[in-house]
Amino acid sequence: MKKALSLLMVLMLVLGALAACGPNREEGAGNTDEKDNTADDAKKPEKLVIWEDEKKSAWLDEVGKKFTEETGIELEVKEVEMASKMKEQLRLDGPAGTGPDVLTLPHDQIGELALAGHIAELKVEQDVKDRFSESSILAESYDGKLYGLPKSTETPVFIYNKALMEEPPATMEELYEFSKENTSGDQYGFLALWDNYYFAHAVIGGMGGYVFAENDGALDPKDIGLNNDGAVKGTEYIQKWYKEGLFPKGIIGENGGSAMDGLFNEGKVASVMNGPWSFQGYKDAGIEIGVSALPPFENGEHMKTFMGVKGWHVSGYSKNKEWAQKFIEFVTEDENSKLRFEQTHEVPPNTALIDDPAIADNEGAKAVAEQSQYGVPMPNIPEMGTVWEPMATALQTVVTGKAEPQKALDEAVQQIQSNIEANHSN
Template sequence: MKKNLLVMMLVFLLTILAACAPDRAEETTPDDDGEDGTEVTEEAKPEKLVIWEDIDKSKDWLPAAIASFEKEHGIKVEFKELNMADKIRDQLRLDGPSGSAPDVVTLPHDQIGQVVIEGLIQEITVDDTVLKTYSESSVTAQMYDGKLYGLPKATETPVLIYNKALMEEAPKTMDELYAFSKDFTKGDNYGFLALWDNFYFAHGAIAGMGGYVFNESSEGLDRDDIGLNNEGAAEGAAYIQQWYKEGLFPKGIIGDSGGAAMDGLFNEGKVAAVMNGPWAFQGMRDAGIDIGIAPMPILPNGEQVKTFMGVKGWHVTEFTENPYWATKLIEHLSNDENSKARFEAVSEIPANVALVDDPIIADNEGAKAVAVQSQYAVPMPNIPEMAEVWGPMATALQTLATGKAQPQEALDEAVKSITTNIETNHPAK
């Protein structure tokens, strides 16, 4: 009798313990290495994942990448296209709270800080072997406050584009380019043009001479350490002003209409070389210009031009119910095979280090130049405070271009405005 009672009590306790045990949303699969017979835990698979890709950027590569993911993991994947510059972020703000947000989105890296603060995307965790797939600077661009929020998809940065009918080969140094411009610039013809009243382009010379926007700390970018009026920045600004002072840049390429004016002169065959990005290549070719493309020449101080780099990335939304599989999906989308296929389809240069030497990049003059220049480039700061930099720096650069201020004076005023705007619009945490 006592024995039966003990057995009944034991069964009862086991039943209670089983009922109290946490639900498991995982399933076990054999360890890939299989060396010690251990098993790894893998989260249960969802029926479907949803991607938002940039408009007109999915054709001829994304369906194939999805098909291979579906075949490997047995998870259905759907996608739709939305404008990356603003529509994806704005739509995510609406669809997230309503429960209809996607699992994966693509965004430009300079939006990361703001969308993290708004709770639209989440931190991801991947193996170091995955991170080594991409250039260090492109991974840095996907980080905010020391945490990783995406994987790189494509990079872009300004390079030197020249008219082969007017310039036989790209100069190796800015001193050579300056000497060429002094000789070539006559009437409506110009040796070299750059939108150096626009901080996006001017940053290359300012940073190359020793300036910086926000200093890097162990916790990310330090908004209180601004280096846009240090000695190096002033030297860079003086170098920029020199080109305007000596009449090597026309007055018409200052301000909002400067880009169109510069493009028009180049496409008319009146400019030997310009500083511009890969987005300009096709328009120049369509204008009938036989263009050569190279990394930016070395500055007079022997340093590289440190152009701003933009990085497009894949991100896991805060609203997904399947962050594990969404992360696996972005690893798949950005692997070497799919990044190569995406480049072939849309001509956006991947951040994958293994592809720099691949013939598809190495034999493509424009892609190679962007890939090489990206090694020296600086990711645009992705913290919200960066919004306060553009206006004051544009004002400073335009006063330099028109000779209304000296470099140190203009930069001191810009940094004063930037600091005030940051304190006003971005209260310290």
């Protein structure tokens, strides 16, 4: 009897507890959310440290103020030279606890920094990725994972002297004919640094060559396409321009860029292939330039220029990764990206901005935006470091008549494979 009474009392207590919970379930759920919100607020930092490129941070005065108003988080902005100093400074300051929460990098540095844990993987919604061109998101990814959001893109384009060329040719074949008719003495119709693989890839890639094959968003360094039929055909096309004297010998090698710029600035060249970094120098020389995407080949295939992407990244050492990512998503919204372009003149890869008057009415920006649609991101895996020198050697031996394309490219690929095996094998 005593045992039965005890069991009855336990049962009544359990039922009472369940009854007490029932009417308050909704209120209880609300309390849980409130606790979660409180936890989020507790995680919210007082400030985020942002590293932007040299002489490029003024736009953050306005955009940063909006972010602070919305989140209550202050921003500490520091300018660091991006191309070389940014990653080295991160390696020192990150582990010491004095580094940034957010930094900006050229995309070809992502692979090595991601491997070392210096930058963090991002987890963003698809609608955030959809703001940008597919190629720019690919550039900000490594081994199938996203490590940054794009802020700007650059790629070589077609630049012409309006006093010597009325309008850009419709195809590369038309440009070739124009160049033959307008090359004499120290006057040239078109010049390009095609002994430099960065620029030569436009032709080689446009005809079917590639550096590393892409498989499911990841680059395969074991699959090299620099001596396939397309690469050989592209190199033969390049060889033709040098063989026929359409390019001077003085634009081969390390001094080729300054020699080409000098000729163009002197009004001795009707058109060149160069990047947006050259616009101001040409204008300062008194040249009225026109700018467009590079002409396609006669078969409709476009020149596949290498595209460089600058992006925003979260430091792997940041204690505020969640809020750092929210900052990156905020500053790359279309409106904020447009404001950055207006102040820095670096073209954002936000697809909604291509037809915006701020870019569409800017001839240089429009050309970069259009050509970027046909460009391919420079490979951002560490193995890319083994490619530049062998390809430069191959191209220079071809354009100086010391080797034929197939042989030169075969030797380059063999050297690249040996370098990868020696320096990057697991």
